[in-house]
Amino acid sequence: MEGSKVEVLIERLKPAVERAVVALLAARNDKGYWVGELAPSALATATAVCALAILQRGGATLSGDAANAIESGLDWLARNVNEDGGWGDTPLSFSNISTTALCWAAYGAVQGADGRYGAVVAAAEKWIIRSAGGLEPARLAAAIVRRYGKDRTFAVPILTACALSGRLGKGRGAWRFVPQLPFELAALPVKWFAAVRLPVVSYALPALIAMGHARHHELPSRNPVLSYVRDLTRERTLALLKTIQPSSGGFLEAVPLTAFVTMSLAGCGYVDHPVVRLGADFLRRSQRADGSWAVDSNLATWLTTLSVNALAGSRGADGVAVWLDQESRRRIATWLLDQQFKTEHPYTRAAPGGWAWTNLPGGVPDADDTAGALIALHNLGERTSDVLAAAESGIRWLIDLQNDDGGIPTFCRGWTNLPFDRSGPDLTAHAVRAWVLWRDEITGRLRHRL
Numbered sequence: 001m002e003g004s005k006v007e008v009l010i011e012r013l014k015p016a017v018e019r020a021v022v023a024l025l026a027a028r029n030d031k032g033y034w035v036g037e038l039a040p041s042a043l044a045t046a047t048a049v050c051a052l053a054i055l056q057r058g059g060a061t062l063s064g065d066a067a068n069a070i071e072s073g074l075d076w077l078a079r080n081v082n083e084d085g086g087w088g089d090t091p092l093s094f095s096n097i098s099t100t101a102l103c104w105a106a107y108g109a110v111q112g113a114d115g116r117y118g119a120v121v122a123a124a125e126k127w128i129i130r131s132a133g134g135l136e137p138a139r140l141a142a143a144i145v146r147r148y149g150k151d152r153t154f155a156v157p158i159l160t161a162c163a164l165s166g167r168l169g170k171g172r173g174a175w176r177f178v179p180q181l182p183f184e185l186a187a188l189p190v191k192w193f194a195a196v197r198l199p200v201v202s203y204a205l206p207a208l209i210a211m212g213h214a215r216h217h218e219l220p221s222r223n224p225v226l227s228y229v230r231d232l233t234r235e236r237t238l239a240l241l242k243t244i245q246p247s248s249g250g251f252l253e254a255v256p257l258t259a260f261v262t263m264s265l266a267g268c269g270y271v272d273h274p275v276v277r278l279g280a281d282f283l284r285r286s287q288r289a290d291g292s293w294a295v296d297s298n299l300a301t302w303l304t305t306l307s308v309n310a311l312a313g314s315r316g317a318d319g320v321a322v323w324l325d326q327e328s329r330r331r332i333a334t335w336l337l338d339q340q341f342k343t344e345h346p347y348t349r350a351a352p353g354g355w356a357w358t359n360l361p362g363g364v365p366d367a368d369d370t371a372g373a374l375i376a377l378h379n380l381g382e383r384t385s386d387v388l389a390a391a392e393s394g395i396r397w398l399i400d401l402q403n404d405d406g407g408i409p410t411f412c413r414g415w416t417n418l419p420f421d422r423s424g425p426d427l428t429a430h431a432v433r434a435w436v437l438w439r440d441e442i443t444g445r446l447r448h449r450l
Contacts, residue, residue, distance in 0.1 A: 021323050024307055032331035034303040040292035042077060042087040046102040047259035048283045048293045049073040050161050053109040054263045055280055060271035069284055070110055072291030077103050078120045080292075085123030086131075089295075097131050097143055098158055100124055101167075109165035137168040141177035153204045156181055157260040160211045163218075164267045175219040183212025186240055187233040205347070206244065206251045209237045210264035217268040241275050244347040246361040249282030251347075253297040253362035258282055301339050302357040305372035308332060312379035324380070333382040336373055337390050341365050348411060353397030367401055367408045367427045370394050374434035383441075391438050392446055398431045399449055 029035055052070050086095025087103045104124045107113040114121050132143035148155040159178045168174035186209050220227045251257045262279035270276055286293055311323045339359050342352050354365025355373040374394045401413050407423020408431045435450055
């Protein structure tokens with residue numbers, strides 16, 4: 001009986017798999033790889049609205065569509081609020097304190113929005129009162145800090161947006177609820193960052209600089225020496241920020257990170273700074289027709305490797321996926337080779353050999369996407385000298401990333417003990433899978449290291 005049930009299930013699965021494969025293959029773009037689209041995000045929409053509104057309030061020269069972008073963003077948030085009055089990260093997510101506080105801040109940042117969207121704002125305030133215990137700045141700040149603990153990567157940006165929008169009170173007093181990020185440490189050589197143990201994860205360096213500037217501008221340290229050092233490192237850290245900003249303007253191609261950087265510098269009066277102008281352009285280009293923003297521009301590399309590795313489930317006699325013809329495999333392999341970083345990354349100083357999640361200039365090499373790309377290249381079956389060289393470079397990159405505890409972190413080796421920089425079992429398993437697939441095809445010292 002049990003065997004019969006399994007056979008019936010297998011027969012039912014066959015047409016389901018065939019339909020899924022047809023749909024997946026049809027989702028490729030005209031260049032043969034997958035791009036996809038991320039879900040709209042209340043968090044991303046709120047931060048983008050805040051940034052553009054603070055720029056506009058600061059007297060920045062924005063294009064004519066900026067006001068429309070702000071208003072359509074607020075409209076989208078009003079249409080997608082949860083029944084309980086709060087917002088989650090997507091329209092299908094449960095309400096949380098971080099996103100709800102940011103959406104509330106977005107309405108506060110836009111002149112007159114509290115009146116035009118009175119019912120929405122009132123419902124959000126009721127949700128925050130239930131969650132944080134009150135609307136008082138001290139209660140709200142404590143609730144947000146409590147959610148993230150000692151990790152300042154998310155708490156400080158949220159509180160900065162609340163301060164800039166006036167939700168933490170007026171004047172300098174509002175900024176006492178925003179922890180000061182030590183942006184002056186970014187003036188040190190990059191190789192020192194692990195030793196000084198910055199209070200943010202490795203990819204958040206732009207936020208550290210920009211928000212540190214904003215807090216210091218509004219409420220300098222009472223320590224005259226520390227305040228002097230921060231004044232002394234202003235220009236150097238701003239220059240670094242300009243150096244690591246990608247040509248697209250989007251740090252990590254991420255709307256929230258770019259928005260936080262843009263609003264923080266605009267709040268300091270740097271409305272015409274090149275980093276701010278480029279960031280604002282990125283935000284305006286990233287808005288969707290319905291008024292929303294997604295968290296990131298695309299996950300093309302990640303989505304393509306996932307698709308290839310899913311299609312590799314059916315293999316022919318040559319060991320490669322039969323659902324992809326030879327020309328398709330060749331095009332995808334060529335595209336993946338083009339996405340591998342061939343030089344040191346200007347932002348994270350990562351060595352050559354890794355892959356990011358996207359083919360856009362704001363991507364940063366990471367362990368998960370590098371492992372995914374290595375597995376996909378193996379599954380595609382191409383064994384040209386270029387593919388083998390890329391595989392060896394990627395394997396070496398992952399080995400060099402390995403922490404002393406034997407595990408694999410996300411972006412860099414042992415920078416701090418914060419989540420993205422700690423070893424993760426999922427990341428480690430993915431790396432091991434990639435290594436095992438290629439183990440018999442590499443030689444020499446690299447194979448010995450592996």
